[in-house]
Amino acid sequence: MNREALYGLAANPALPAELLDRLIAVADEDLACGIAGNAALTPAQATALVERQPGSAVALVYAGRLGAADIDPTTRPDVALALLDQGAGPPEWARLFAADPDAEHRERLAACPDLPSDVRASLAADPEVRVAAELGWWTTTETATRLAEHPHADVRRAVAANDATPPALLAALLTGNGLPPARRCAACDREPVPFVHDPHFPRLDCELPSGAACSGAHESTVHEIQHNALGNRATPTEAVAGFVDHPSMLLRAELAARGDLSPEQTARLAEDPIPLVRLALAENFHLDEAACRMLADDGSHDVRRVLAANPGLPLDALTRVAGTTRLGPTLLPRIATASPTEIAAAAASADAALRMLVAARRDLPDTIRDTLAGDPDAKVVASIAPHPGLSEARLRAMLARHGARVAAGVAANPDASSALLEELTRQPAPPRKALRAIARHRNATAPALHACLVDDRARRLAAGHPALSPATLIALLADEDAQVVQAAAAHPMLPVAVMAEAVSRAEGRGWAVGAGGAPHVGGAAR
Numbered sequence: 001m002n003r004e005a006l007y008g009l010a011a012n013p014a015l016p017a018e019l020l021d022r023l024i025a026v027a028d029e030d031l032a033c034g035i036a037g038n039a040a041l042t043p044a045q046a047t048a049l050v051e052r053q054p055g056s057a058v059a060l061v062y063a064g065r066l067g068a069a070d071i072d073p074t075t076r077p078d079v080a081l082a083l084l085d086q087g088a089g090p091p092e093w094a095r096l097f098a099a100d101p102d103a104e105h106r107e108r109l110a111a112c113p114d115l116p117s118d119v120r121a122s123l124a125a126d127p128e129v130r131v132a133a134e135l136g137w138w139t140t141t142e143t144a145t146r147l148a149e150h151p152h153a154d155v156r157r158a159v160a161a162n163d164a165t166p167p168a169l170l171a172a173l174l175t176g177n178g179l180p181p182a183r184r185c186a187a188c189d190r191e192p193v194p195f196v197h198d199p200h201f202p203r204l205d206c207e208l209p210s211g212a213a214c215s216g217a218h219e220s221t222v223h224e225i226q227h228n229a230l231g232n233r234a235t236p237t238e239a240v241a242g243f244v245d246h247p248s249m250l251l252r253a254e255l256a257a258r259g260d261l262s263p264e265q266t267a268r269l270a271e272d273p274i275p276l277v278r279l280a281l282a283e284n285f286h287l288d289e290a291a292c293r294m295l296a297d298d299g300s301h302d303v304r305r306v307l308a309a310n311p312g313l314p315l316d317a318l319t320r321v322a323g324t325t326r327l328g329p330t331l332l333p334r335i336a337t338a339s340p341t342e343i344a345a346a347a348a349s350a351d352a353a354l355r356m357l358v359a360a361r362r363d364l365p366d367t368i369r370d371t372l373a374g375d376p377d378a379k380v381v382a383s384i385a386p387h388p389g390l391s392e393a394r395l396r397a398m399l400a401r402h403g404a405r406v407a408a409g410v411a412a413n414p415d416a417s418s419a420l421l422e423e424l425t426r427q428p429a430p431p432r433k434a435l436r437a438i439a440r441h442r443n444a445t446a447p448a449l450h451a452c453l454v455d456d457r458a459r460r461l462a463a464g465h466p467a468l469s470p471a472t473l474i475a476l477l478a479d480e481d482a483q484v485v486q487a488a489a490a491h492p493m494l495p496v497a498v499m500a501e502a503v504s505r506a507e508g509r510g511w512a513v514g515a516g517g518a519p520h521v522g523g524a525a526r
Contacts, residue, residue: 004482008489010034032056084112098122110134153182153221161228171239174229185221187214230254249274259286282307322353329383331360352377359383378405385409408433425451463487
């Protein structure tokens with residue numbers, strides 16, 4: 001059995017306790033992290049796992065298997081910081097790490113929630129910019145107020161994204177008015193000014209991102225501060241108004257996503273020459289009807305497609321969008337909230353694209369559901385096919401009339417019988433989407449699942465299905481696809497004898513962790 005199978009076995013909730021003990025005894029670091037997530041792991045086994053592989057302790061913390069009483073923060077700072085990150089470490093630990101000479105530890109501490117006020121003050125004054133910047137992303141209003149005037153622009157960049165920052169300071173960060181100018185940024189820390197890192201020609205000797213620039217005014221970082229402040233819901237409406245015509249399309253796009261735009265700003269952004277800006281506007285759930293109607297006729301297919309998912313889109317505008325845009329049989333928010341009268345009218349529309357969208361609802365009245373099930377257009381029928389309540393006779397009639405074009409929808413119907421699913425797999429060249437639907441269907445039988453194994457994605461789904469036969473499970477342990485192998489090995493119905501054989505082989509090979517954490521077997525790299 002290969003390593004992928006052992007990873008699956010490590011997560012198998014039906015793995016007997018005795019076999020889990022033996023697997024722990026031979027686990028390398030990677031396997032130990034997999035075992036840490038096993039739902040059946042006992043406290044004693046968690047302790048044994050840490051003794052075997054100390055590196056698994058962090059994974060055990062995030063799995064809820066280790067607490068503060070189990071950890072010495074002086075010997076396991078990584079685990080203690082993980083507990084603080086989970087809000088499960090005592091305040092004394094936070095004070096310990098605030099004074100830690102290791103800046104990486106202080107930086108990780110700065111990202112932890114609910115830090116004591118004295119710890120926040122210490123981190124805010126930290127000589128390492130990255131520590132104060134990390135604190136700026138998450139900290140309280142009081143500390144954010146202090147950090148907004150930090151001399152380093154990178155710290156201000158973080159504060160601008162923190163919604164606990166007071167609105168007045170966010171406005172100041174956005175406009176540059178009311179705060180002393182920053183004295184440093186990442187670019188002028190590393191390079192003599194003026195400096196521009198050409199975005200089209202990366203430099204191997206430069207750690208700065210493409211486009212980083214500073215002539216003494218920290219241009220690229222100021223741009224990032226403005227971007228974060230525009231995206232911050234706490235930034236005052238009046239402070240953002242001047243950015244509707246900003247030369248940066250990225251800032252205009254961030255502005256277009258805000259929920260406090262005036263009708264005049266919205267109209268200007270709807271006419272922006274850059275599709276990225278209009279795309280961000282189309283995603284804005286606060287968009288007014290006038291802007292929705294403008295964007296419904298947008299020349300960009302992507303803009304119209306995104307707009308279709310906006311719940312504020314008027315139904316008549318959605319009808320126009322559906323007629324010019326490939327949307328697929330997906331339930332759109334405006335259709336999901338349509339009134340019974342609107343649904344009835346849309347279901348009777350002469351536009352098949354609109355009928356297809358209505359058919360994606362799964363709570364249609366029986367009469368509308370059955371009418372759409374007999375629709376002459378295959379894409380409408382494919383959309384209604386998964387609707388609960390359709391009789392077996394109707395599902396078969398759909399297949400008889402439209403064949404492979406509706407097979408995936410029929411296979412996804414929760415009421416599709418086991419016999420019907422098996423018949424679908426016996427069709428000549430059944431559509432792969434239908435096989436994937438069958439592989440996740442609650443009524444799929446072992447023969448139907450076996451037929452799904454010809455498709456890679458369906459095989460991954462089938463490998464975890466409760467109805468898969470033990471013989472097929474065992475065969476899948478030798479599959480070339482690692483995801484299939486792991487799913488089969490994690491299957492609760494895997495025979496215990498097969499589990500025991502896998503553990504015995506792992507014991508015989510002497511799993512160990514080599515230099516750099518690379519897995520070794522019997523002293524040789526595997």
